[in-house]
């Protein structure tokens with residue numbers, strides 16, 4: 001028996017981040033679709049939007065297990081519109097980020113979504129970091145990033161008066177926005193073009209055939225509901241669950257998601273003047289996602305972080321969150337132990353910083369020497385989906401694979417939010433190749 005307010009075909013309104021109400025479905029309205037997109041994060045929504053823009057007559061549904069869209073990575077991030085400095089020339093990340101940065105600024109402008117081209121400095125603290133800084137600058141130039149400058153300490157102090165550093169890259173076009181708002185705008189486009197978004201609806205299985213069958217389960221009410229729908233084509237964009245979704249059709253996948261929690265601190269309001277925009281470290285090429293930074297948000301708040309420690313649940317935003325299935329998946333994966341054996345020192349350092357505030361503060365003080373522990377308040381957390389191969393290699397690039405009529409986005413880490421409009425084009429190109 002279905003709860004009365006959650007019967008098939010019922011549409012309901014849900015308040016979004018900006019207070020606007022958007023209409024989603026509580027259960028799929030149809031039995032058969034042309035395309036089902038699994039995952040209502042920024043990548044899934046951008047993909048559904050792109051598909052509908054190319055083929056407006058298709059029946060498209062987005063299936064999201066949470067009560068609303070952008071509940072995980074897309075709603076828990078730094079909000080930085082990256083320019084594409086970091087990524088290996090020719091990689092999908094480099095292509096998608098450079099083009100995605102421009103596309104994101106234009107999209108925000110057109111849709112009235114607040115954003116700011118605030119600029120960013122990447123700071124070398126001592127001589128040992130200079131070769132990596134120089135290599136990074138050359139990489140940015142090779143990727144076609146506009147406006148990059150190598151700057152000396154007086155210019156750094158003009159831009160960020162409180163920052164330490166002996167040399168820096170200045171990227172004036174790096175921006176900031178709210179990616180949950182962007183995801184909401186994508187969702188509005190999907191609905192406007194006749195697509196459907198179902199929330200509180202988890203995909204538990206995908207059976208491949210000429211038409212795929214998706215087994216769905218309602219997650220939004222205590223009673224739940226179960227239903228199967230058919231789709232000619234399926235695209236999964238499951239973020240922290242992308243490996244589980246991929247395994248529903250590809251038994252041989254070599255990639256496992258390892259969740260890494262990142263906690264932020266927030267600067268006390270009276271200390272916000274210490275950071276004008278974005279202050280970043282020179283990344284370690286082996287761990288490009290490590291390295292705390294300072295980010296000034298659109299609302300004026302300044303966040304410091306995030307760090308990166310193994311999370312014991314896929315969506316483990318708190319230290320105490322534990323999901324035995326998720327932990328077991330990590331512990332029995334050979335790739336995790338290969339990575340741990342090689343880099344256990346880095347892991348231990350991150351854990352110490354996680355539990356000992358003074359250790360975290362010492363790292364931040366290297367960039368802002370006048371910062372004091374009292375200036376920092378506990379802030380929000382995010383969990384990154386880090387894809388790991390069974391040989392212990394961190395999968396760096398975006399990874400999109402297809403298997404007959406199903407396309408899986410297996411790895412879409414940062415800068416996937418920045419690049420979402422362009423990744424969506426890549427995914428739909430891949431899907432159109434696979435589906436014809």
Ligand SMILES: Cc1cc2nc3c(=O)[nH]c(=O)nc-3n(C[C@H](O)[C@H](O)[C@H](O)COP(=O)(O)OP(=O)(O)OC[C@H]3O[C@@H](n4cnc5c(N)ncnc54)[C@H](O)[C@@H]3O)c2cc1C
Pocket residue numbers: 038039040041042043044063064065066069070071072073074075076077078079080081082201202203204237238239240241242245262306381382383384385412413414415416417418419
């Ligand atoms: C701490 C942090 C900081 C970051 N900072 C930046 C930044 O500054 N700039 C940037 O460009 N990127 C940044 N990123 C990366 C960016 O947020 C992600 O790359 C992007 O949000 C990925 O989007 P997604 O749609 O693939 O995943 P998600 O947003 O995680 O969405 C996946 C969705 O799939 C749903 N789902 C999963 N399984 C199922 C299922 N079985 N059935 C139904 N639904 C399912 C989930 O509930 C989820 O809503 C950051 C990420 C983190 C964690």
